[in-house]
Amino acid sequence: MTCAIVWFRRDLRLTDNPALATALQSCRTIIPLYIHHPDDKTPWQPGAASRWWLHHSLYNLSQALRQQSSRLVIERGEVNVVLRRLINKHNVTHLFWNRLYDPWIVERDHVIQQAFQSAGVHCQCFNASLLIEPWKITTRSDLPFRVFTPFWNRCQQLLASIDHPIPRPDALLPPPKGIASLTLESLGLLPAHTWDEGLTSIWHPGETGALNQLRRFLDTRLTQYITDREIPGRAGTSRLSPHLHFGEIGPRQILHALGAATMGSADHGNDSARGYLRELGWREFAHHLIYHFPETHHSPLNPNFHHFPWSWRDESAETLSAWQYGETGIPIVDAGMRELRHTGWMHNRVRMIVASLLTKNLGFHWLEGARWFWNTLVDANLANNTLGWQWTAGCGADAAPFFRIFNPIRQGKRFDPKGDYVRRWIPELATIPDKHVHAPWLVDKRLLINSGIELGKSYPQPIIDLKSSRQQALSHWHRIK
DNA sequence: CCCCTGTTCGG
């Protein structure tokens, strides 16, 4: 009699789940297990938005399991203790999971595999969340990639050989009779007071939500993706990032669906498909980097920046909180930060703009921004967050050179020309003419008053002079160049 | 997945 644990982590789906599929082939009884371990020694404990998502995703998974006469077993505690207890209690013979790439998880999983393997449990782990795992490709000199373009070129050569997604199983196996489980509610993942209304109205965590979102994106947005993806005022992006983070859908499924969706379509559609795939490529690249350079979640990949004087300006709590809460007086930045706080998500173009302001103009350490994103994003992901912040801060490997300092006015005019995005999140600016919406402080006072805006009252004065702070940043950078 | 400054060029 064989009994398997399928240890769910961030692979909260039934389709294209190799750990689950293998268990179904090789065992008679299956325990679908989730272990909540809030005390793990990570500097990156999931934030409130992420926990909110996790709660709903676990709920969705447990419902899906129930529909097939199985159920999710929820435990809490140190993972090896929990696993050992269940393995002994239920005579578990097989342990299956899908791999993750956060440095301490890689290490922990390795220890667990060793320990249980030598205790006679068959342990096996799989790739469920990447197209190409970090150790599968290297540069010509056999090193990890540090530059995106050659990385992605190499990946593209291998796309054709990537496995098709595994179909959703049409029958599961029951867990042992009477097996105990904590309730989902007892994990306390939901916020104490209800700030989550903004989230509930736009997101649908869980596998069903993920598949619907992919379908909707492919059917209604993909052909316009290449032109719309940079316009934060349009719903042009896939918005799959939180679903991907929790593994409610995997990139193999997207790749496969993308192939089917663009088969035989005109060039424009293929440009869009390629463009979208490239964004998945950045996700792959981020995981490649965090795996091979596990220090980078706190330390710059580019050694020139090890002694860079981050935090060269006032570093005051008020300045930081003005940035966090969208009160900097710079509309495109405030719009982004408010979108983040209300929805747990921010358009990628705007992420770059707000990050550039924080690290270059306001002179804060990039980790300060990374932490805020970590706590507020529903898609908070160590690999992507690290890549993103090091990229804009200029200290990553293939980062934007430090001297690429975004000008939020120019960015606003270019990517939000009519101010649709800005006005959506900053209704105070509803009546200001389009041409001034990105820099209200440069507008003639009388015109502002006609628009019913008084800077410093209804909307803040800018907290930073863009020109001089830019000069300051460049002069600091000069010293380490 | 940039910005600024200076220069040239066409109207």
Next chain:
DNA sequence: CGAACAGGG
């Protein structure tokens, strides 16, 4: 005088 381009941080 704006658009287009080159050069450099």
